[in-house]
Amino acid sequence: MQSDNPRFSVHLCFYIICAIGISACSGGDSEDNATSLSDDTSSSETVDNEAIQTSLDPDLFLAAGLAESITTTACTLTDGTQTECFKVVINGAPANADIGPFCPRNITDDATQGGVWFDGSGELYQVDGSFILSLPDLYGSDWQLYDEATGEVFVTDSQIACEAAARPDVDPEYQNHCVECSIDYYDGGVTQTLLIPVEPVALANPNSLSADLGVSLNGVVIAGPAPVNAILSANTIAAFDDCGGHVNPAEGYHYHAALGCSDVISSLDGHANILGYALDGYGIYAMLNSEGEEDFDLDECRGHSDETRGYHYHAASAAENMFIGCFKGAQGSITVGSN
Amino acid sequence: MKIDLTRLAVVSLSLCFTSLSFAHSGHVHKAPLIACQSLSKGESCRYMVGKDKVYKGTCQLFEETLMCVRNQPIEYLTPLSDPKLASVKDNESITLQK
Numbered sequence: 001m002q003s004d005n006p007r008f009s010v011h012l013c014f015y016i017i018c019a020i021g022i023s024a025c026s027g028g029d030s031e032d033n034a035t036s037l038s039d040d041t042s043s044s045e046t047v048d049n050e051a052i053q054t055s056l057d058p059d060l061f062l063a064a065g066l067a068e069s070i071t072t073t074a075c076t077l078t079d080g081t082q083t084e085c086f087k088v089v090i091n092g093a094p095a096n097a098d099i100g101p102f103c104p105r106n107i108t109d110d111a112t113q114g115g116v117w118f119d120g121s122g123e124l125y126q127v128d129g130s131f132i133l134s135l136p137d138l139y140g141s142d143w144q145l146y147d148e149a150t151g152e153v154f155v156t157d158s159q160i161a162c163e164a165a166a167r168p169d170v171d172p173e174y175q176n177h178c179v180e181c182s183i184d185y186y187d188g189g190v191t192q193t194l195l196i197p198v199e200p201v202a203l204a205n206p207n208s209l210s211a212d213l214g215v216s217l218n219g220v221v222i223a224g225p226a227p228v229n230a231i232l233s234a235n236t237i238a239a240f241d242d243c244g245g246h247v248n249p250a251e252g253y254h255y256h257a258a259l260g261c262s263d264v265i266s267s268l269d270g271h272a273n274i275l276g277y278a279l280d281g282y283g284i285y286a287m288l289n290s291e292g293e294e295d296f297d298l299d300e301c302r303g304h305s306d307e308t309r310g311y312h313y314h315a316a317s318a319a320e321n322m323f324i325g326c327f328k329g330a331q332g333s334i335t336v337g338s339n
Numbered sequence: 340m341k342i343d344l345t346r347l348a349v350v351s352l353s354l355c356f357t358s359l360s361f362a363h364s365g366h367v368h369k370a371p372l373i374a375c376q377s378l379s380k381g382e383s384c385r386y387m388v389g390k391d392k393v394y395k396g397t398c399q400l401f402e403e404t405l406m407c408v409r410n411q412p413i414e415y416l417t418p419l420s421d422p423k424l425a426s427v428k429d430n431e432s433i434t435l436q437k
Contacts, residue, residue, distance in 0.1 A: 119368030120406075122388030208380075208400035225401050228368055298410040300381060300397040316409060320371070325399040325408030 053310030055198055056086050056277050060265055065095030065219015067191050067338055075195045077280075077330035079203065085195040085332045090219040092189025092252040094243065097218070097261050099253055102239040102246060103178035107132050107151040115241040118257060119228040120321035127239045129153075132178070135237070143235055144176050153178055159185040163249050170234035179231075179238045181247040190252030192221055193339055195332035200281035200311070206301050206326040212254070212334050213323060214284060216262035216276035220245060221254040221334065222284070225322045244318050251336060257318035258286060271306075272314060280329030283312040301326040374398075375405035391416045 058070035067089040075085035093099060104114035107129035114127035125131050132153055135143040146153045154177045156162045162181035164171035183189060194215050214222040220243075231238045240246050244257030255262070262275035263286055272286040282303065288294055295314060297304050302324045303313040315323045374386040375398035384407035385395040393416065396409040 120371050121368045122370075122392065122394065211402070225406065227402070229372075232368070294412040296412060300399060300408065300410060302408065302410050320394075320409060321368075322401075322406075322408065325397070325410065 052307065053200060054283065054308075054312075055200065056088075056196055056281055056283075058086065060217050060274065061088070062095035062218050062264055065090055065093070065217075067091050072198060073195070075197070075332055077197055077201060077332060078207065079201065079330035081197075081201050081330055083201070084198045086198060088194040088196060088215055089338045090192055090194070090215060090221070092186070092191055092219075093183060094216075094220050094245075094253070094261065095218045096264060097243055099183050099245070099247065100180070100241045102180035102241055103127065103155045103237075104129050104132060104153055105155065106153060107146050109153075115239045115246075116244070116259070116318070117237055117239055118226075118244075118319050118321050119232065120225065120319075122317075122319045124317075124319040127178070127237065139232060139235075145178055145235075145237070156180060162247075165234075165236060166238075166248050168230070170236060174234075174236070176235045179236045181249065183247050183253055186247070186249070186252050190250075190336060191338050192251065192334060192336050194221075194279065194334045196277055196279060197281040197330070197332055201330040202311070203327070203329055206328050207331065208326055209324070210279075210331070212251070212279075213327070214276050214278040215334075216255060217264050217274070218262050220262070221251060222276055222278075222323055223254045223256050226256040228321060255323075256321060258315040258323060259318050260286075269308065271308070274312075275315065278313060278324065278327065278329075279331035279334065280327045281332070282329055283309060284323060285312055285314050287315050287317055299328070301328045303328050371407040372404065374407040378405065380405060388413075 061070065071087050072084050073087045074082070076082050100115065101113060102115045104127060109129045111126040111128045114131070117125045117127050117131070129151075132145050135145055156165045156174055156177050156179045159181070161174060161177075162179065162185065165174035165177055165179040166181060196215075209224045212221050212223050216222055226238065238246055240256060242259060243255065243261035244259040245253050245255045247253050258275055263273040265274055267273050267290065270290040272289050274283050274285050276284045278284055295304060298314060301313060302316060303311055305311045311328060313324045370386040370388070371394075374384040375382075378384055378398045380398055380400055382398050383395070384398050385393055386407055387393055393414040394407065394409040395411045395414065396407050398405045399408045
């Protein structure tokens with residue numbers, strides 16, 4: 001939905017400016033569930049990339065998510081390195097799951113009739129009728145996403161409505177809406193081509209994430225954090241489905257969180273399951289291992305090395321609205337189409 | 340001059356109410372951003388989720404916005420009697436069954 005990122009930064013600037021004048025009040029809401037505890041201790045961790053380093057394995061991808069077989073081609077990475085890349089062309093729809101549902105239609109709907117919502121707060125919400133009713137308590141008294149007379153939820157249920165609500169300047173008509181776009185508006189999926197280095201090239205200093213950061217094994221683009229401030233500023237919820245994905249007009253269906261739908265290969269050694277690859281060629285694995293534990297030695301990008309896989313990332317929880325923190329290696333590219 | 344003062348008052352009140360509106364419609368989702376407000380990229384940060392969970396990590400840039408990226412396991416301020424339960428709780432929080 002509104003993962004078009006200009007709104008994210010614009011709204012953040014606005015928020016920061018406003019925060020100057022609202023510090024006395026803002027604490028009340030924040031302290032209910034989350035409090036900033038900033039400190040100024042710097043930390044960084046070096047990664048041992050001289051050890052064994054596994055590269056992308058084309059056989060791990062589900063064929064139904066690909067528009068064509070994975071091949072290799074010459075490419076230039078973000079640091080100028082000219083090398084060989086895997087060319088991964090995806091259909092734009094997950095190979096192993098249906099897309100949606102996103103928004104419930106009535107305040108009486110249960111969790112099976114909607115998806116989820118996360119705003120980075122550490123909470124994962126089921127988007128059901130009760131959630132729609134709770135929005136004024138959650139985000140403010142000016143939130144009203146349903147018709148009080150009928151209980152009908154205001155949903156962007158046409159392509160015109162979806163695109164008017166998904167643009168950076170949300171059409172005022174669609175404020176206080178649960179925003180969703182059907183993948184049917186975009187021919188069932190937006191084909192995209194990713195170039196991912198065959199041999200990852202480690203960077204001395206990590207790169208910040210771009211809008212999209214990789215691809216899942218079931219053929220879905222993995223995106224950076226959803227711009228929840230921009231979305232919420234228009235009193236809208238751009239609901240995700242139970243896989244953590246939603247649709248926007250520019251790039252179709254994409255994931256903002258890991259909720260297990262990409263774990264198509266079970267790890268045999270107790271390590272977390274691999275779920276996809278980042279644009280720098282390093283694997284992205286689930287957050288927890290088979291014992292339900294998280295690693296203690298992740299670096300700033302949420303990655304680390306082991307003797308079996310070399311450097312790799314571990315996704316954050318869905319409630320944190322992100323997969324990884326930064327790129328540890330030089331990146332290939334992602335473009336719309338099958339060029 | 341009188342008109343200008345009136346306008347100034349109206350504008351000030353508007354800004355005040357706008358700010359108040361944002362203050363109260365604000366929510367916990369800003370905690371990872373607030374945690375990095377006075378920090379630079381790469382510096383350590385932390386914030387609380389609920390009343391008992393501490394998230395620790397470093398500030399990273401996302402589309403020119405600094406956000407605290409957790410890179411340590413979630414810390415619980417109230418120790419659970421059985422460490423296994425903590426893992427179960429984490430699993431439940433991210434696994435949806437419908």
